[in-house]
Amino acid sequence: MNLNLDFAVILERWPTFVDGALLTLQLAFIATVLGTAIGVLGAIGRRSSHPIVSRLCGIYVEAIRNTPLLVQIFLVYFGLASLGVKFSAFTVAAAALTINVGAYTTEIIRAGFDSIPRGQIEAAEGLALSRAQIYWHVVMWPAIEKVYPSLTSQFVLLMLASSVTSQISAEELTAVANYVQSDTYRAFETYILVALVYIVLSLIMRAGFWLLGFVIFPRRRRLGTPL
Secondary structure, eight states, X not given: OOOOOOOHHHHTTHHHHHHHXXXXXHHHHHHHHHHHHHHHHHHHHHTOSSHXXXXXHXXXXXXXXXXXXXXXXXXXXXXXXXXXXXXXXXXXXXXXXHHHHHHHHHHHHHHHHHTSOHHHHHHHHXXXXXXXXXXXXXXXXXXXXXXXXHHXXXXXHHHHHGGGGGGGTOOXXXXXXXXXXXXXXXXXXXXXXXXXXXXXXXXXXXXXXXXXXXXXXXXXXXXXXXX
């Protein structure tokens, strides 16, 4: 059995792959930023003393974590269309990814909140800090610092999972690969190249989060452990 690999015809399409990779990073960036905001609010809501707020946040988290991402994308894509609301595939993909990662981020940040000792909060109260100061300096920021490695891993996984948005014709990297392989009949070479590109994107994101950890967490910077 002879395996004749020809990457030349694939590499000729490199601008298309670059466009797909950039779109993948755009989706990941939007979902990461908005998903983090949802995660913080969701974690606060899950710890709320108001049972309705806590229950609603819990339902959101469990509904998302127990259904496939592809099903969620279809629900957003076809659900909005059935209501007569039409958005581009990119917008729907970004919204679905944000909703998905928001649920996982909620649980990660909630675990960070739960890791803060009660005595630390009581000490802050004894220093007459305001409720907002306690929540920001004693609870939220230290909690996010503790779970930062888990958050960054989740966001990298999100970027990789964005490949399923090709099912609604979002022109990210996997969708580009599907188009190229159907046009060139070089599926093996195409997906080898795409796999390598995903590895590079993952390394870029991890390096970015590593540098971000140095910037926003002085204590970790002093210890040399930004992740």
